Structures are given as C-alpha cells and as structure tokens.
Amino acid sequence: SQKIEQNSEALNIQEGKTATLTCNYTNYSPAYLQWYRQDPGRGPVFLLLIRENEKEKRKERLKVTFDTTLKQSLFHITASQPADSATYLCALDRGSTLGRLYFGRGTQLTVWP
Amino acid sequence: NAGVTQTPKFRILKIGQSMTLQCTQDMNHNYMYWYRQDPGMGLKLIYYSVGAGITDKGEVPNGYNVSRSTTEDFPLRLELAAPSQTSVYFCASSPRGDELYGYTFGSGTRLTVV
Numbered sequence: 345s346q347k348i349e350q351n352s353e354a355l356n357i358q359e360g361k362t363a364t365l366t367c368n369y370t371n372y373s374p375a376y377l378q379w380y381r382q383d384p385g386r387g388p389v390f391l392l393l394i395r396e397n398e399k400e401k402r403k404e405r406l407k408v409t410f411d412t413t414l415k416q417s418l419f420h421i422t423a424s425q426p427a428d429s430a431t432y433l434c435a436l437d438r439g440s441t442l443g444r445l446y447f448g449r450g451t452q453l454t455v456w457p
Numbered sequence: 458n459a460g461v462t463q464t465p466k467f468r469i470l471k472i473g474q475s476m477t478l479q480c481t482q483d484m485n486h487n488y489m490y491w492y493r494q495d496p497g498m499g500l501k502l503i504y505y506s507v508g509a510g511i512t513d514k515g516e517v518p519n520g521y522n523v524s525r526s527t528t529e530d531f532p533l534r535l536e537l538a539a540p541s542q543t544s545v546y547f548c549a550s551s552p553r554g555d556e557l558y559g560y561t562f563g564s565g566t567r568l569t570v571v
Contacts, residue, residue, distance in 0.1 A: 348499065378559050387461075387547050388500070390559025431497070435557040444515065445560065447492075 347371060348448035350434060356454045357424055365419040365451045367434035374436035377410055377417050382431045382450065392419075415449075424455045459483050463548050463563035470538040471568045478566050480548030487547065488551045488559070489513075489531040491523065493544040506531055514531040538570045 351366035368379070376395045377450040380388035385427045394401045394410045394417065401408045407420040421428050464479045482489065487508045490501040502515030508526040521544060522534040531550075535542060545567050550561040 353497070364496060380559070385565075387549075387562030387564050388560075389560070393559060396561075428531075443506060444502060445490075446502075449499045 347348050348434060348436060348446055349371045349430075350448040351450045353449070354454070356456065359425060359455055359457050361424055362456070363421040363424050363428070363453055365432055365434075367419065367448055369436055370417050373412055373415070376437055376448040377408075378435045378437070378445065379406075379408060379417075380433040380435060380447075382433060384385070388433055421453075424453075426455045426457055429454050459549055461548055461561050461563035463566050465566060466564065467567050468569070469499075470535070472538060472540065472569065473539050473569060475534070475536050476538070476539075476568075478546055478548075478568075480531045480533065480563060481529050482531075482550040482561070483529065483546075484550060484552075484561065485528060486550035486552050486561070487528065488503070489525065490549045491495050491531070492531045492547045493517065493551065494547060495544050503533065503546075535568075540555070542568065543570045544568060550571075 347370040349368045357363050378393045379391045381391055382388045382425045392403055392408045394408045403421045409418045431450040433447050433450045437445050461482045488506040491503040494500050501517045503521050505524040506512045509525050511530050512523050512525050525531050526535045545565045548566050551560045
C-alpha cells in the first residue's frame with residue numbers, strides 16, 4: 345500500500361519567515377497530490393492540488409512543488425502569520441476514477457509572533 | 458451551502474452497542490467517503506461510494522457498514538461497538554472526475570466506546 349511520510353510532527357517558526365513542509369511517498373506514483381489544512385476539532389480543508397506533470401503550483405502565499413523523481417512534495421507558506429498555525433496534511437491519489445485519497449499523519453505548524 | 462453535515466458531533470457508546478453516524482451533503486457530489494482519524498495518525502479510509510447504490514471497502518472496513526440510497530446521504534453503521542473504534546470520524550465528498558476542488562469534509566463525529 346502507499347506509504348506517506350511528512351517530515352516532522354511539529355514545526356515552529358517565527359512570524360514573517362517561510363515555512364516549508366515535506367511530504368515523501370513510496371510505492372507507486374500518484375497522478376496528483378493534495379494539501380489540506382486542519383484546525384483543532386475541525387475537518388480538513390482543501391488548499392492546493394498539483395498534478396504529476398506539474399512542477400509547481402501557487403496560490404497567494406502558498407506554493408507547492410512536486411518532484412516525481414524524488415517522490416516528494418514541498419509545501420511552502422511565505423510571510424507566515426500566527427493565523428497559519430494548524431496541522432497540514434498531504435494526500436495522494438492514484439488518479440483512478442475511484443479517487444481514493446491516502447493521507448499522511450500531518451505536520452503541526454506553529455507560527456509565533 | 459451547508460456543505461457536508463455530520464451528526465452527532467459527540468457520542469459515547471458502551472461496548473456492544475450499535476449506532477449510525479449520519480452524513481449528508483447538498484453539493485450534488487457523486488463521491489462520498491468515510492474516514493477515521495486516530496490521535497497522531499493519518500486519516501484512514503473506511504468505506505467510499507461513487508454514487509447512489511454503489512459502495513466499496515476502504516483500508517479499514519471491519520466493524521462498519523454503509524449504505525447509499527440517495528446522492529445526498531451516506532450513513533456509517535457500527536453494529537457491535539468495540540474500544541478500538543474510539544476515534545474521530547469524518548465524512549467527505551467530491552465531484553466525480555473533477556479533482557480540482559479536492560474533498561469537502563464535514564466537521565467530524567467524536568466517538569468514544571467504553
């Protein structure tokens with residue numbers, strides 16, 4: 345089965361810095377990869393999707409890269425703010441019509457003033 | 458739009474009891490999913506459905522059952538609750554064949570089996 349590893353359980357950075365979160369996967373290569381944000385006591389919220397033929401995707405202060413050779417995705421938050429503090433999940437899909445997502449454990453990001 | 462609505466938000470069950478977790482969506486999504494999330498673990502897929510009348514097992518289906526009689530509703534049934542089913546359960550939906558929007562998740566049901 346697909347194995348997904350997110351670089352660390354917790355990441356603490358100072359406000360204004362760039363947060364970089366890592367997602368590594370094994371076994372088969374996904375057709376696309378998604379990133380979600382999850383706040384305590386809430387369900388995950390979809391942020392970005394990147395396809396296997398895309399190297400980079402941006403949305404406002406968010407940037408995602410996808411390296412199928414390294415089997416890795418990087419998720420960047422530039423000019424981080426305390427409001428960005430949350431758990432970030434990466435999820436992979438095989439691209440089949442069934443659309444089943446496999447989720448990593450998540451990285452808890454804390455941005456301190 | 459309400460999105461994906463889950464009820465109840467919290468529930469305590471005794472071992473051996475049964476219950477149904479309700480999930481309804483108002484976005485006309487064909488695909489619906491049930492995940493469980495244990496502390497420090499990733500979301501695990503329990504069951505999913507690609508349309509009314511069609512369901513299939515995910516990674517951890519044992520101890521659960523589902524049905525999909527309408528596009529809107531996807532209830533999850535626990536027949537004989539066990540302590541190992543203590544978890545937070547999330548229902549999600551997505552448009553068929555359109556991955557651009559990702560999954561829409563409900564706010565979850567926190568279940569404790571004692």
